[in-house]
Amino acid sequence: MGRFDQVRANLRRAYLQRVETARAQREAAIVEPEPDPDPVIEEMEAELAPGHPSTMSRDDAEVPHGLRIAAAWSWRLLVLVAAAAVLLWLVGRLKTVLIPLSIALLLSALLAPMMGVLSRRVKLPPSLAAFLVLITGLAAVAGVLTLVVSEFVDGFPALSDKASAGVQQIQTWLTTGPLHLSGRQLDATFDAASKWLSDNRGTLTDSAVSTATATIEFLALLFLILFVTFFFMRDGKRIWHFLTGVLPGPARDPIRRAGEAAWHTLVAYVRATVLVAFIDALGIGLLLLILNVDFWFPLGTLVFLGAFVPIVGATLSGAVAVLVALVDEGPITALVVLIGVIAVQQLEGHVLQPLIMGRAVSVHPLAVIVAISAGVVLAGIIGALVAVPLVAVLNTGIRHLVQHRREPPPDAVIVSSD
Numbered sequence: 001m002g003r004f005d006q007v008r009a010n011l012r013r014a015y016l017q018r019v020e021t022a023r024a025q026r027e028a029a030i031v032e033p034e035p036d037p038d039p040v041i042e043e044m045e046a047e048l049a050p051g052h053p054s055t056m057s058r059d060d061a062e063v064p065h066g067l068r069i070a071a072a073w074s075w076r077l078l079v080l081v082a083a084a085a086v087l088l089w090l091v092g093r094l095k096t097v098l099i100p101l102s103i104a105l106l107l108s109a110l111l112a113p114m115m116g117v118l119s120r121r122v123k124l125p126p127s128l129a130a131f132l133v134l135i136t137g138l139a140a141v142a143g144v145l146t147l148v149v150s151e152f153v154d155g156f157p158a159l160s161d162k163a164s165a166g167v168q169q170i171q172t173w174l175t176t177g178p179l180h181l182s183g184r185q186l187d188a189t190f191d192a193a194s195k196w197l198s199d200n201r202g203t204l205t206d207s208a209v210s211t212a213t214a215t216i217e218f219l220a221l222l223f224l225i226l227f228v229t230f231f232f233m234r235d236g237k238r239i240w241h242f243l244t245g246v247l248p249g250p251a252r253d254p255i256r257r258a259g260e261a262a263w264h265t266l267v268a269y270v271r272a273t274v275l276v277a278f279i280d281a282l283g284i285g286l287l288l289l290i291l292n293v294d295f296w297f298p299l300g301t302l303v304f305l306g307a308f309v310p311i312v313g314a315t316l317s318g319a320v321a322v323l324v325a326l327v328d329e330g331p332i333t334a335l336v337v338l339i340g341v342i343a344v345q346q347l348e349g350h351v352l353q354p355l356i357m358g359r360a361v362s363v364h365p366l367a368v369i370v371a372i373s374a375g376v377v378l379a380g381i382i383g384a385l386v387a388v389p390l391v392a393v394l395n396t397g398i399r400h401l402v403q404h405r406r407e408p409p410p411d412a413v414i415v416s417s418d
Helices: 003-027 040-049 058-063 065-093 097-122 126-176 181-199 201-245 249-289 296-306 311-329 332-356 365-403
Strands: none
Touching: 065 097, 065 311, 065 365, 097 126, 097 249, 097 365, 126 201, 126 296, 126 365, 201 249, 249 296, 249 332, 249 365, 296 311, 311 332, 311 365
16 A cells, blocks of 8 residues: 555544544534523513413403404405495496496396307307397397387377366365365465476476486487397406406416306396286286276386386386276276286286296395495496396305315315424
8 A cells, every 4th residue: 555545544533533522522412401480471471471472462361352353354344344445435426337247247147048049059150149139139229218108199189188177186185075174275285386387497407408418328328228138248258267367376266256146147137027018018018008098018118127126116117007997097097007917017026037037046025125225326227237237246156165175185284393
């Protein structure tokens, strides 16, 4: 062995010996015992420690548990109320845009079956199918309105004369009936009514002048509704996929499926409402025709339109039919019409609604009343029209999200050991 090899061997032995020594020292190391805790420090820590796992300090522990829970609920409810107030404020500011969108959505749901027939079975292009469906719907509505207006114009003079005769009969009954009102009292009442009309003539004139502006706004609103309805029918699915595409990945598919379920609910609701409204209008219209009441066709059309506002619409349209029957044919005919209206409403509420609507779009009557009231406050008659479908859609969407919610697997929850 050369001298160089000996030096290298000595260095290797020294290195290995040093490694073994360090390893032995680590294995034989004795852990020094922790010093005894200071009693003063332990007492201070005990005073500062919280008295309950849900508290962060000793001061919170001094507050009763029930009061802490009530405070936690209170600030969370205040946040929800503030969010709802901001949402209602936005709806009030944007109702000029939201109302046409809502009506267009309802019309799209109403015309969706016809759109599906033309695009799937007839194999028409989506644009042509949407155009034909929209034109057909407009022609049907224009035809019905023409018939209603023409019949109303033709029969209004006779109804006005009968209404005047009815007013005279009421005056005679007030003077000769159980009230025994004098002619002077009746004249004072009519003079007060005439004075009110004279005093408010300016307001009525302003309202009449503003009718032109309202007509222009109505035409603009109608054009916007037709424009939006066309694109909803043609590109509705692509629009929904685009809107849900901006959501985070885990929420995208659940929201998309919930929206599709809500859309099917809206289609079923509108279709069932149209069928129920047609049955109501047919029943009451035939009753008025049999009793030879004038304006039976306009009144039937009014019942059809009123049925789109649940509970309230049917009641108001039925009351109008009873009043017209009272003026036109007398109290006996009006009583028969009232009985017929009540019978039709009972048939609708207990047979038609559960049978046609089904459980998929069932909404509690309390929710219906609250929704209609809120819709009237926010957007008037149109708000009452779209309130219940909106509640039905939200009901289906939220139920779908809750029923198909995916719970995280147990191994996805990481519990720290510190």
